Amino acid sequence: MTSRVASGAGAMRGIWLTRGKEGRLTAYVAVEGGLRRWTEDRPGGMDFGDPAPVQLAGLTDLSVTQDANAYTHFVGRRERRATGREPVVDVVHAIQYQSARPVTAWRSLGNPDKDPEQASGLGRPVVVVARSGMVHVFVRKADGGLTLRREQGDGKWLGWRDRRGAHGVEGAPVAITLSSGRIELFAATSEGTLHWFQKEAAGALGDGHPSRLAVAPGTVSVLETGPDRPTFYWTDPGGRGVVAYRAGAWPVALGGAPGEGAHAASRAFLDGYDCTVLAHRGAEGTAVLGVGVTEDEGNGMWWSDTGVRSLAAPALAQDAFGRLVVAVIGEDGVPRLARQTEGPGLTLSEWRAP
Numbered sequence: 001m002t003s004r005v006a007s008g009a010g011a012m013r014g015i016w017l018t019r020g021k022e023g024r025l026t027a028y029v030a031v032e033g034g035l036r037r038w039t040e041d042r043p044g045g046m047d048f049g050d051p052a053p054v055q056l057a058g059l060t061d062l063s064v065t066q067d068a069n070a071y072t073h074f075v076g077r078r079e080r081r082a083t084g085r086e087p088v089v090d091v092v093h094a095i096q097y098q099s100a101r102p103v104t105a106w107r108s109l110g111n112p113d114k115d116p117e118q119a120s121g122l123g124r125p126v127v128v129v130a131r132s133g134m135v136h137v138f139v140r141k142a143d144g145g146l147t148l149r150r151e152q153g154d155g156k157w158l159g160w161r162d163r164r165g166a167h168g169v170e171g172a173p174v175a176i177t178l179s180s181g182r183i184e185l186f187a188a189t190s191e192g193t194l195h196w197f198q199k200e201a202a203g204a205l206g207d208g209h210p211s212r213l214a215v216a217p218g219t220v221s222v223l224e225t226g227p228d229r230p231t232f233y234w235t236d237p238g239g240r241g242v243v244a245y246r247a248g249a250w251p252v253a254l255g256g257a258p259g260e261g262a263h264a265a266s267r268a269f270l271d272g273y274d275c276t277v278l279a280h281r282g283a284e285g286t287a288v289l290g291v292g293v294t295e296d297e298g299n300g301m302w303w304s305d306t307g308v309r310s311l312a313a314p315a316l317a318q319d320a321f322g323r324l325v326v327a328v329i330g331e332d333g334v335p336r337l338a339r340q341t342e343g344p345g346l347t348l349s350e351w352r353a354p
Contacts, residue, residue, distance in 0.1 A: 012030045012059050012060050012061055012062060012076075013030050013311060013312045013329075014029075014030045014062060014312045014313070015027060015028065015029050015030075015310075015312055015313075015314070015315045015327055015328065015329045015335060016028040016062075016064040016315055017315035017316065017317040017325065017327045018064065018066055018070075018072050018317065019070070019317055019318065019319065019320070020070055020072075020098060020099030021069065021070035021098070021099075022043060022098075022099060023043030023044065023319070023320030024039055024040040024041075024042065024043050024099040024100070024320070025039070025040045025317060025319055025325060026038065026039045026040070026072075026099055026100070027048075027315070027327050027335045027337065027354065028054070028064065029329055029333065029334075029335055030059070030062065030312075031053075031333060033053075033055055033056070033057050034053060034054050034055040034056040034057070034059060035053070035054035035056075035059075035062075036051045036052070036053055036054070036333075037051065037052050037053075037054055038051050038335060038354040039052075039099050039100040040099075040319075043319070043320030044319045044320035044321045044323075046352065047354075048354030049100065049354075051354070052100070054074075054103050056076065056078065056092065056094075056106050057080075058078040058079050058080045059076045059077070059078055059092075060076075060077050060078070060079050061076060061077040061123075061124035061125070061172075062074060062075070062076045062077075062124075063075045063076070063124065063125055063126045063127045063172075064127075065127050065128055065129060066129075067129035067133060067135075068129070068131055068133070071095055071096065071097050072095065072096040073093070073094075073095055073127050073129060073135060074093065074094045074095070074096070074103070074127075075091065075092070075093050075109075075125045075126070075127035075137050076091070076092050076093075076106075076125065077089065077090075077091060077092075077122060077123075077124055077125055077139075078090055078091070078092050078106075078108075079120075085116070086116040086117055086119070086120050087120050088116075088119075089111055089119050089120050089122050090108045090109065090110055090111050091108070091109040091110065091111065091122070091125050091137060091139060091149075092106045092107065092108055092109065093106070093107050093109055093127070093135070093137070093151075094106045094107065109137060109149055109157060110160070112139070112141060112147040112149075112160035112162075113141055113142060117142075118141070118142045118143070119142075120142070121141070121142025122139060122140070122141060122142065123139055123140030123141070123169075123171070123172055124139070124140075124171075124172040125137050125138065125139040125172075126138045126139070126172055126173055126174065126175050127175075128175035128176065128177055128183060128185075129177060130177060130181065130183060130201070130202065131177060131181035131201060132153060132181075132201075132202060133153055134150055134151060134152060134153060135150065135151040136148060136149075136150050136175065136183065137149045137150070138163075138173055138175060138185060140169045140170075140171075140172065140173070140187075141162075143167075144166075144167055144168045144169050144170070144189075144190070145162055145163070145166050145167060145169065146162070146163040146166035146169050146173065146187060146194075146208075147160045147161065147162045147163065148160070148161050148162075148163060149161070163196065163205070163208065164206075164207050164208075165194070165207040165208050165210075166187070166194060166208055167189070168189040168190035168191055169187045169188070169189050169194070170187075170188050170189060170190055170217035170218075171187075171188050171217030171218035171219075171220070172218065173185055173186060173187035173220075174186050174187075174220045174221060174222045174232070175222075176222045176223075176224065176230050178224050178228050178229075178230060179224060179227060179228060180201060180227075180228040181201030181202070182197065182198045182199075182200065182201050182203075182228065183197070183198050183205065184196065184197040184198070184222070184230055185197070185205060185208075186220060186222060186232050187208070187220075188215035188216070188217045188218075188219075188220060188234070189210075191210070191212065192210060192211045192212040192213050192214070192215070193210070193211045193213050193215055194208030194209065194210055194211075195208060195209045195210075195211070195247065196208045196209070197209075197247075209247075213243075213245065213251060214236060214237050214238060215234045215235075215236075215237065215243075216234060216235040216236065216237040218260070218261065218262060219234045219235035219258070219260075219261065219262050219263065220232060220233070220234040220262065221233050221234070221262050221263045221264065221265050222265070223265035223266065223267070223276065225246075225267070225276060225294050225295050226294075226295060229246065230246070231244055231245065231246050231265075231276075231295070232244070232245045232246070233245075233254075233263045233265055233278060234263070235258050235263075235280075236253070240253055241253060241254060241255045241256040241257060241258065242254040242255065242256045242258060242263065242278065242280075242290065242301070244297045246295075252297040252298060254278075254290065254292070254297055254301040255290075255300075255301055255303060256278075256280075256288065256290055256301065256303045257282060257283055257288075258280040258281070258282060258283070258288070259280070259281050259282050259283040259284075259285070260281070261280060261281050261312065261313040262280070262313050263278050263279065263280045263313070264278065264279040264280070264313060264314055264315050264316040265277070265278050265279075265316065266316040266317065266318065266324060267294060268318070268323075268324040268340060268346070269322070270291065270345055270346055271344060271345065273293050274293070274294045275291050275292060275293055275294060275346075276291070276292055276293075276294045276295075277289060277290070277291055277316060277324060277346065278290040278291075278301070279313070279314040279315075279316050279326060280313055280314070281310055281312065281313045281314065282305060284305075285309050285310065286305055286306060286307055286308055286309050286310065287305075287306045287308050287309075287310045287314045287326065287328045288303060288304070288305050288306065289303070289304050289306060289326065289346065290302065290303045290304075291304075291345065291346050302345075304346075306326075306338075306348070308328055308336065308338075308351055309328075309330070309331060310328035310329050310330075310336075311328075311329040311330075311331065311333070312328075312329050314326055314327060314328045315327045315328075319339065323339050323340040323341075324339070324340040324346070325337055325338070325339050325340070326338050326339075326348065328351075330353065334353050334354070335353065335354060336351040336352065336353055337351065337352055337353075337354070338350065338351045338352070
């Protein structure tokens with residue numbers, strides 16, 4: 001079945017890949033009027049059921065994450081236009097509790113800016129869920145500040161609160177809940193970066209720690225590469241490829257020639273080594289993969305162009321058997337997936353549509 005991919009100015013594009021508590025993978029693709037999803041018939045199987053719609057008109061941006069129960073949280077930026085007026089923009093949230101089951105009703109979280117012109121400049125929201133289950137939504141405001149709204153354990157949402165010291169934020173931030181339960185937040189700015197982190201789970205994020213590191217906005221991703229230790233990846237704006245960075249260390253150049261968009265990051269065991277796998281959309285519009293030993297970037301990253309075109313940045317996940325899965329969006333709007341095989345290095349199966 002062919003999907004009509006979202007198109008036009010400001011239209012959302014993207015693919016997301018999640019694994020439910022029972023082990024089944026689900027691929028979500030942005031289409032006009034919301035999302036379309038495909039779910040594995042059985043954990044680790046090659047067959048997927050028929051696509052199902054996840055409807056919400058006006059979505060321009062989306063963030064997807066999972067909590068400790070493997071519930072999938074969606075937080076999006078919705079834009080509705082009225083004749084002769086500024087568009088009405090708000091942030092919306094929904095949850096899918098189980099693979100292939102319906103998504104809850106979308107709940108509006110409002111907009112931190114009340115002025116219509118300022119409100120229309122709201123950026124892409126980012127969602128992360130604490131180990132306690134508290135949902136955190138971060139979003140860049142039109143003035144370059146960063147604001148947060150949180151859901152309490154009883155389901156009540158607190159109001160929007162600006163992050164102290166946040167200014168000049170460019171693109172969407174990235175956030176991660178680490179295995180310790182701590183949350184870290186990282187954003188590119190007009191002057192470099194800002195990095196917020198909890199010293200302990202459920203603690204305060206505090207002020208953002210600034211740096212002068214050069215980051216191409218909209219390219220940052222994050223992966224836990226060691227116990228309670230994240231590594232941030234981004235594209236160097238000076239054309240020097242991909243960069244890896246851990247707090248307290250110097251950035252490491254990984255090479256590559258990425259195009260626009262963010263990097264997907266995952267870990268996989270390859271030839272007995274714990275490796276980090278990066279995926280992005282190359283300059284020619286094809287999915288490009290990079291492989292290196294985790295936290296040993298100094299020994300090099302090996303890049304490979306799959307030659308498979310994708311309308312958006314690829315997605316990565318592990319299936320029920322621990323095999324790495326790469327997902328792209330074909331030009332017909334349907335996802336294509338390839339899985340890690342038993343060959344040497346990162347050997348992939350043939351690309352298959354659900």
